[in-house]
Amino acid sequence: MNSSVSALPLSTISPANEALTLRLPSSLQLKQQLPLSHLLTQQIAAHRQAVRAILNGEDQRMLVIVGPCSIHDPQSAIEYADKLARLARDVSDEMLLVMRAYVEKPRTTVGWKGLAYDPHLDGSDDMAGGLTLSRELMLAMIRLGLPVATELLQPMAAGYFDDLLSWVAIGARTTESQIHREMASGLGMPVGFKNGTDGGVAIAVDAMRSASHPHRHFGVDSQGHPAIIQTAGNADTHLVLRGGHQGPNYDRESVARINAELDRLKIPDRIMVDCSHANSGKDPSRQPAVFNDVLEQRLQGNRSLIGMMIESHLFEGCQPLNPPLRYGVSVTDGCLGFDATERLLRDAAERLRTQARA
Template sequence: MISSNNINIASRSVLSSPGAVRSELPLSLDAVVKVMEARREICDILDGKSQKFLMIVGPCSLHDTGSAIEYAERLRQLSDQVKDHILLVMRAYFEKPRTTVGWKGLIYDPDLNKTYNIEKGIFIARKLMLRIVDIGLPVATEMLDPIIAQYIADIVSWAAIGARTTEAQTHRQLGSGLSMPVGFKNATDGTFQTAIDAISTALSEHSFIGVLEDGHVGVFRTRGNPYAHIVLRGGNGQPNYGAEHIAFLKVAMQKAHLKPSIIVDCSHANSGKDYRKQHIALEDVLSQIEAGETAIRGVMLESNLLPGSQKIVSGCRPTPGLSVTDGCIGWDETAELIRSTYARLAALHPAAPATPES
C-alpha cells in the first residue's frame, strides 16, 4: 500500500506514560517537601528577599550513576558547611542539545553505544534524581524535550532553557507552565534581547499541545511563570558577565518592565570554552557583588569529580567522574571555589538573616 506518511521513520515503539513512570518511581512526601522548600528558597534569592547566593554546580552531563551519587554526597557535605550564605543546587543534566550530532545525553542513550534505549534512560535519570534529592540536594536540569519534562519535572527545583532553544515558542510556552524557577540563557551570539523576549513570553499565559500523565495528547493552559529570569553564558567566544554587560542588561530589562535577576554561567563562552578559566568569571562576579551589585543572584559551574573531559570510545567504558561532554573543573577546585566564595560573602554579610518565608 502506498503511503505519504512516515517515509523517513525507520521504526516506532510505545513508551511508558509519564504517569506510569512516576507511579513506579514515586516522589515521597519527604522529597516533595524538600523540592518545594528548595524552589521557595530559590525564589526568595531571585526576589532579593534572601541574601544567599545561588550556586548551581555539577557535571556538564551525567553519564555514570555511581560517580554522580558520589559527587552528590560530597556536595551535600559541603552544602552543610556553607548554607548560611550559599544555596548549593546540583546540576543534573540528562539531555544535551547538539549543534550537529553527538551523544545526546543519558536519557537518549544511557548505554553510550547509540542503541538509544530511551525508556531505560528515563528510568535511570528519574531514579538518580530521586537519589540526589534523598541525599539532601536540590536538582537543576535543562528542559530540552517538552515531553521528557513530564517524566522528571516534579523532582526539579531549578530549570534552564538553553541558548539554542530560548528563541523557540515551544520552550517559552513550556517555561510558562513549569512549576519551578526557569532561567533562559542568552543567545549563542552573546546578545540579550532573545532571552529578554523569552522571559516576557514565559511570564504570560499560554495554551499549547502536550502529553498528559496517561500518555494521551492534550491541551495545556498555563498561568505564566513569575520566576523566569536570565542566565548569561557569553557568546561567539566572548564573555558577557563584566560590569559593563550587567549595567547594559539591567537597563534593557527595566525597559522591558522586568526585574533584573541574573545568573552567570561561568562556563561556555564566558570561559572561552576552557573549563580552567571558570574561576575568572566567578571571581569577577564576586568582585561586582563586593562593589555593591545586587542584580547578580548566582552562578553556574561545570564541575565533576575529575578535571577535564574524555571522548566516548566504542567498546570502552568511560572513566567514571570524568565528563564525556564539556570539560569540567575537578572536585578539589570545586570545593576550593565554593569555600572561597563563602568566605567573601561572609565578610560582606557577617550576620546574614535567615531566609524569610515566602
C-alpha cells in the first residue's frame, strides 16, 4: 500500500496553548487520488440495498458483520479478507457476510486510536498516511467482492471513506452524541446504533429516532471548508445489542423485553447482536456460544434478530502493541481465530438450510 498523500506544513502555533496545527488534504482530494470505478460504485450500491432488504424483511438471509476488532497490519487484513470472500460465496444463500474494517478505535483514556490515526503503530500519528492507507485497504476488500463496514468515530474522518461503506456502526459511547446522530442522518447506508455501556437501549432508541429525521448541522464539505450540512434523514437504522455493565443482553428474556419496547415506540424491531464486548465478557472463545444462542432464537421464529457481529482475526486472542508483533493477532480486543469463525458460520448456514428445507 502506498500512502502518498501527506499533511501540509505546519500552519499555526497557538500562543494560548501551543497547540500545533497541520493541514490535511481534503476528502475530495483523497477520493480523486483513490477513486471508485463505475463498476465498484454499482457493487457498493447493490451491497447497501442487500443490507436494507435484510433490515426490511425482504431478504430472509442473516446479516453478519465479521472481521478484526481493529485493522493494524495491511498484509494480514488482506489475507483475512481473501479468506472471508471465499467463505462469503459459499454461505451466500443464507448469510450476507460484511467485512469489518475498523480503522478508528475509541479510547476511554489513552492508547492506540487505530490505523487512520497512527498507521505506523509508533505514536507518530501520520493521519494523512493513515487515511490514505485506510481507503486503499477498503478498496482492496471491495475489489474482492466484499461489502465493507466500519465504526465512524470522528465525523471529520468519515468523508474520506463514506463512499466505500455498506454498513456503519455508531459505538456505545457515541450513540448519545448529537453530532453522530446528525452525521448518521445524512449517511447513504444503513447504520447500527449500539446500546449504551449501561446495557440499556433507551439511548440507542433515541439515536435511531433522531437519525431518521432531517437535520441542518455544522460540518465540513468535501473540499475541507466549514459548511452547513442539510440531511434528509436515514430510514435504515437499527439497534445493536452489545451487553452492558450488568452483563449480556442477548438472551431470550432481554430480547423479548426490547422487542416490546420497540413495538411500544413504533420503531421497527430489527436487532443485531454483537457477540463480543459485554455479551461475551470480552472472552473471544465465548463468542460462538452467544452466536448459537441468538441463531437458535431466530430459528425458533424471532425474525427481529436480523444479524450478528463477530470479532475475528486470522488467529485467536490479542497481544499488546509491543514489537515483535505476532502476525494476524489483534492488538485491541481479543478475536476468534478464522478457522473457528469459518466452522461457526458454515455450521450456522447448514442449520438455516435445514430449516428452509423442512
